[in-house]
Amino acid sequence: MTIDWSWIGDHTDDLTTLTVSHLQAALSAVFFGLLISLPLAVVAHRIRPLRGVLLGLSNVLFTIPSIAVFVLLLPVSGLTRTTTVVGLTIYTLVVLLRNTVEGLDSVPAKTKEAAKAMGTRPLRALLTVELPLALPVIMAGVRIATVMSISLVSVATYIGDGGLGQLFTDGFQRNFPTPVIAGVVLTLLLALVADALLVAVQYVLTPWTRRRA
Amino acid sequence: MYELFKDLGDWLVSGEQWTGPDGIGHRLAEHLQYSLLATLVAAAIALPVGLLIGHTGRGAFLAINLASFGRALPTVGLVVLVFLASGLSMWPVYVALVALAVPSIVTNTYAGMTAVDPEVKDAARGQGMRWHQVLFQVELPLALPLIMTGLRLALIQVVATATIAAYVSFGGLGRYVFDGLAQRDLVQVLGGAVLVALVAVVLDLGLSDLQRVLFRHRPA
Numbered sequence: 001m002t003i004d005w006s007w008i009g010d011h012t013d014d015l016t017t018l019t020v021s022h023l024q025a026a027l028s029a030v031f032f033g034l035l036i037s038l039p040l041a042v043v044a045h046r047i048r049p050l051r052g053v054l055l056g057l058s059n060v061l062f063t064i065p066s067i068a069v070f071v072l073l074l075p076v077s078g079l080t081r082t083t084t085v086v087g088l089t090i091y092t093l094v095v096l097l098r099n100t101v102e103g104l105d106s107v108p109a110k111t112k113e114a115a116k117a118m119g120t121r122p123l124r125a126l127l128t129v130e131l132p133l134a135l136p137v138i139m140a141g142v143r144i145a146t147v148m149s150i151s152l153v154s155v156a157t158y159i160g161d162g163g164l165g166q167l168f169t170d171g172f173q174r175n176f177p178t179p180v181i182a183g184v185v186l187t188l189l190l191a192l193v194a195d196a197l198l199v200a201v202q203y204v205l206t207p208w209t210r211r212r213a
Numbered sequence: 214m215y216e217l218f219k220d221l222g223d224w225l226v227s228g229e230q231w232t233g234p235d236g237i238g239h240r241l242a243e244h245l246q247y248s249l250l251a252t253l254v255a256a257a258i259a260l261p262v263g264l265l266i267g268h269t270g271r272g273a274f275l276a277i278n279l280a281s282f283g284r285a286l287p288t289v290g291l292v293v294l295v296f297l298a299s300g301l302s303m304w305p306v307y308v309a310l311v312a313l314a315v316p317s318i319v320t321n322t323y324a325g326m327t328a329v330d331p332e333v334k335d336a337a338r339g340q341g342m343r344w345h346q347v348l349f350q351v352e353l354p355l356a357l358p359l360i361m362t363g364l365r366l367a368l369i370q371v372v373a374t375a376t377i378a379a380y381v382s383f384g385g386l387g388r389y390v391f392d393g394l395a396q397r398d399l400v401q402v403l404g405g406a407v408l409v410a411l412v413a414v415v416l417d418l419g420l421s422d423l424q425r426v427l428f429r430h431r432p433a
Binding site: 064 | 214217281282284285286287288289290291294298369373374376380390394405406407409413
């Protein structure tokens with residue numbers, strides 16, 4: 001199992017294209033996941049009976065194997081990028097929903113009462129008090145969802161997409177380890193960099209969590 | 214669309230589909246065999262590691278980062294890589310599945326151990342218990358619910374991912390998915406996918422019920 005460095009040198013363009021496409025699929029999934037789970041989480045947080053239903057439903061969705069999700073979407077959206085993104089979005093939901101609800105739960109009741117007493121309207125309190133205070137827990141979910149999506153994109157190689165995952169199929173069919181190694185390393189790097197960036201974003205967004213020296 | 218679901222229903226319930234070496238019965242047995250063996254091996258590796266990290270408090274950094282590394286590792290890539298290194302054997306399947314299961318078990322075991330009240334541990338030590346007695350008679354029983362959750366999560370992930378065995382020419386329920394994809398037989402692909410999903414969901418619900426019964430006398 002030796003790495004053929006000249007192959008990597010000859011294919012830097014392909015590797016870049018695949019990496020970009022890979023990242024695009026993963027980030028779209030997290031974006032749509034947030035778009036869906038934020039309102040759902042607010043509903044689950046405010047209306048107790050719906051909480052168990054929504055969280056339970058997302059848990060069941062999570063147990064469905066990723067390859068099965070992609071395949072089950074085939075009759076709807078076919079062998080397209082849409083299938084990849086929808087499949088991945090479903091996976092991000094469980095993490096994002098659970099963490100956002102927990103984040104909202106973690107906001108101290110006194111803070112919410114103070115906002116109310118100051119005459120802050122419910123929507124404004126949600127946007128300017130509750131969500132910011134829930135941000136650390138929400139961001140923890142976003143980090144997990146991002147890393148997970150980046151790793152899962154490659155499963156979509158079975159339905160003809162999959163970004164860097166295509167390198168796995170390629171290497172497998174030609175009995176040639178170099179693209180496979182390149183794909184694994186690039187996926188890990190992407191996950192690492194994305195995670196570090198999210199930590200930085202969270203640091204910037206939540207100045208009040210930093211202790212003054 | 215309706216036709217498709219009707220065909221899918223027929224595929225799932227027809228008698229000949231369930232018998233023989235390519236029947237659902239046999240494929241299901243293979244799938245469970247891969248999953249259970251991989252989870253057992255992973256538990257044998259991960260439980261001692263998690264218990265040790267939790268008991269000594271050393272290597273917590275490792276436990277936490279192992280989880281995120283495990284999430285980032287693309288299973289498909291790992292399977293192909295081990296396949297290319299080892300040739301046609303069961304190694305790629307088991308290596309990939311064990312690698313998938315180990316992080317969940319380690320982190321949950323560690324989380325369970327750190328959740329044990331330090332005062333309880335102090336009291337145990339104060340009574341003159343040796344370290345192994347504290348570990349096995351105090352910490353382990355208290356951490357058990359979370360450890361079980363880790364094992365359950367790992368098993369579900371492994372069941373879902375064991376589909377991949379068929380990619381490197383072995384059996385299991387993934388056979389239908391990959392054969393169907395190759396033969397452009399959507400009904401077969403969907404049938405395989407539905408079966409894997411069902412097994413995962415049923416196992417998850419069954420095991421969480423079992424957990425609830427086992428630990429019902431305890432506060433969650």
